Amino acid sequence: MRLSDRISATMMHASARWTVRYGEELRFAGTDLPSPRKVKVPTRHGSVPVHVYADPAWDRDQPRGVYVHFHGGAWLMRYPQMDDFWCRYLVATAGVVVVNVDFTTGPYAAYPVAQEQCHDVSAWVHDHAADRLAAVTGVPVDGDRLVVGGFSSGGGLAASVCLQARDSGRFTPRLQVLGVPALDLATDVSSSPGMISPSLRGLVRRVYFPDPATRADPYASPVLAPDLSGLPAAVVLTAERDSLRPDGDRYVERLREVGIPVVHDVTPGADHYFLSADLVRARATMAMTAEAVRTATGGQTPDQTHDQTGAP
Numbered sequence: 154m155r156l157s158d159r160i161s162a163t164m165m166h167a168s169a170r171w172t173v174r175y176g177e178e179l180r181f182a183g184t185d186l187p188s189p190r191k192v193k194v195p196t197r198h199g200s201v202p203v204h205v206y207a208d209p210a211w212d213r214d215q216p217r218g219v220y221v222h223f224h225g226g227a228w229l230m231r232y233p234q235m236d237d238f239w240c241r242y243l244v245a246t247a248g249v250v251v252v253n254v255d256f257t258t259g260p261y262a263a264y265p266v267a268q269e270q271c272h273d274v275s276a277w278v279h280d281h282a283a284d285r286l287a288a289v290t291g292v293p294v295d296g297d298r299l300v301v302g303g304f305s306s307g308g309g310l311a312a313s314v315c316l317q318a319r320d321s322g323r324f325t326p327r328l329q330v331l332g333v334p335a336l337d338l339a340t341d342v343s344s345s346p347g348m349i350s351p352s353l354r355g356l357v358r359r360v361y362f363p364d365p366a367t368r369a370d371p372y373a374s375p376v377l378a379p380d381l382s383g384l385p386a387a388v389v390l391t392a393e394r395d396s397l398r399p400d401g402d403r404y405v406e407r408l409r410e411v412g413i414p415v416v417h418d419v420t421p422g423a424d425h426y427f428l429s430a431d432l433v434r435a436r437a438t439m440a441m442t443a444e445a446v447r448t449a450t451g452g453q454t455p456d457q458t459h460d461q462t463g464a465p
Contacts, residue, residue, distance in 0.1 A: 183241025218450025225305030308334025
C-alpha cells in the first residue's frame, strides 16, 4: 500500500465520528430508546464488538426477531454509530432487536476480513439469540427470525453474508435489506460526478481490496456471483443519480431472474445520501422497509416484485 493511500484511509477512519452527520435529520422514531448494550462476539478474525438495541418496554413474553446491521463508510470508516438513527428506527417501528456490527475496516484490515467477520457475527446471532441476546435484552429472541442489512458498503456486506450463509449452510436469513449497496468492486467505473467518485472507489480498491484477483470474488462483488439462487428475498434501495445505482439495479435483475422476490425502491433525483434528499419521501421509504423487516421476522417474506420511483 502506498503511503499516500494509507494516510488518506487512516484520516477517513479516524475522522468519521466528526465528519459523518447525514443521519441526524432522519431520527423519526426511537430517539427515546436507551443506549445500545455492547457485546463482543467471537469470529475467525478475533472478537468483534456489536451494539445491541432493544426496547425495555417490550412484553417479556413475546419472542422478537433480530436484524443484523452493517454500517457504511467504504470499508474504511469504522464507525457503526453513523447508522444509529436506522437501528433505533427499526427497533421502534419493526419491533426487532437490532445488532449493529463494529467490524474491522481498512487500512487495518483487507478483504476478506470484514466479510468473514460479518458472516461469523450473523451466525453467532442465529446460534445464540435465545441465550446471549435474550440475556442482554431481557426479552426472548428467536435467531431463526433473522434479517441482515446495510447501507452502501454495508449493503455489499449484507449481500456477501447471504451468499456465505447459503454456501456454508450455517443459517438462512429471511430477508436482505440493501441500501445504495456497493456490489461490484471489479468493474471499472467511468468518470462521473457525485458523492461516490472514481477516486474514492479507487482508494477503496487499493486499500481494502488490494489484490485485483480477488475483487471479482462472489463475497467481494456479490452481483458478479455465478449463481444467486437460494438467496433470501430482498429490499433494494437505490438512488437515481448515485454512481452505485448500476450495482443495485443489476442485483435486482439477477435476483428476479432466479425467482427471488424483490422490492426495488428508487429515490428520484437523489445521490448516494438518498434518504437525506427528500425527508418526506424518506419517511415513506423507511416505513416501507421497516414493514418488510417486521413481516419477514414475523414468519413471512415480502411477496412484492415492483419498482417504486416516487413519480406522481
